[in-house]
Amino acid sequence: MPRWTTAPPPDSRSGSLPLLRTPATRPLQGIITSPRLIGTDTHFFGGHTVPCERPNCKACLEGIPYRWHGYVAAYSIHSNLHFVFECTAQAATPLIEYQHDHGTLRGCRIEAYRWHKRPNGRVIIKCTTDATPLNVLPPPPDLTKIMAIIWSLPPQDVFLCDEETIPARIDASSKRDGQSADPRLYTFPNP
Numbered sequence: 022m023p024r025w026t027t028a029p030p031p032d033s034r035s036g037s038l039p040l041l042r043t044p045a046t047r048p049l050q051g052i053i054t055s056p057r058l059i060g061t062d063t064h065f066f067g068g069h070t071v072p073c074e075r076p077n078c079k080a081c082l083e084g085i086p087y088r089w090h091g092y093v094a095a096y097s098i099h100s101n102l103h104f105v106f107e108c109t110a111q112a113a114t115p116l117i118e119y120q121h122d123h124g125t126l127r128g129c130r131i132e133a134y135r136w137h138k139r140p141n142g143r144v145i146i147k148c149t150t151d152a153t154p155l156n157v158l159p160p161p162p163d164l165t166k167i168m169a170i171i172w173s174l175p176p177q178d179v180f181l182c183d184e185e186t187i188p189a190r191i192d193a194s195s196k197r198d199g200q201s202a203d204p205r206l207y208t209f210p211n212p
């Protein structure tokens with residue numbers, strides 16, 4: 022027998038934001054709402070990008086390579102969408118330079134596109150200062166809390182490790198799958 026209710030059940034994902042990656046066919050545009058980039062090593066495991074939880078990491082134990090991914094929150098005025106943007110270490114370099122030069126990423130307009138519009142083409146990010154007043158933007162979200170929801174981890178397991186270790190730039194040339202980006206901006210405790 023169906024059990025009818027007059028309202029949907031509480032949404033366990035409330036407070037989350039959609040996670041967007043750079044599409045192949047068109048640029049992704051938005052104005053960054055977070056003050057800084059955060060990132061960590063991740064695996065593509067079980068069909069999803071998941072954080073590396075080494076030294077007791079199931080994906081590591083199965084020999085799955087890890088790679089660093091960075092995250093910022095951004096807002097699209099056209100679609101009225103607040104989202105989390107994911108990028109690789111190589112693509113993140115302009116974000117880190119902007120953050121270094123301006124002291125914050127909030128208010129930075131990003132345009133991300135893929136080289137030759139290939140689905141796995143290299144992502145190029147252009148950063149410019151947007152004229153939109155900062156008070157028009159949504160407040161900076163708690164990105165670590167949102168990533169915990171996206172990754173289905175307890176909120177206390179996703180936290181800022183050491184924000185003073187953000188490098189001026191990431192040496193993308195030395196970065197390959199299976200090698201650690203050093204220093205790691207964020208880390209995660211063992212399960």
Ligand SMILES: [Zn+2]
Pocket residue numbers: 064072073074075078079080081082087
């Ligand atoms: Zn791992």
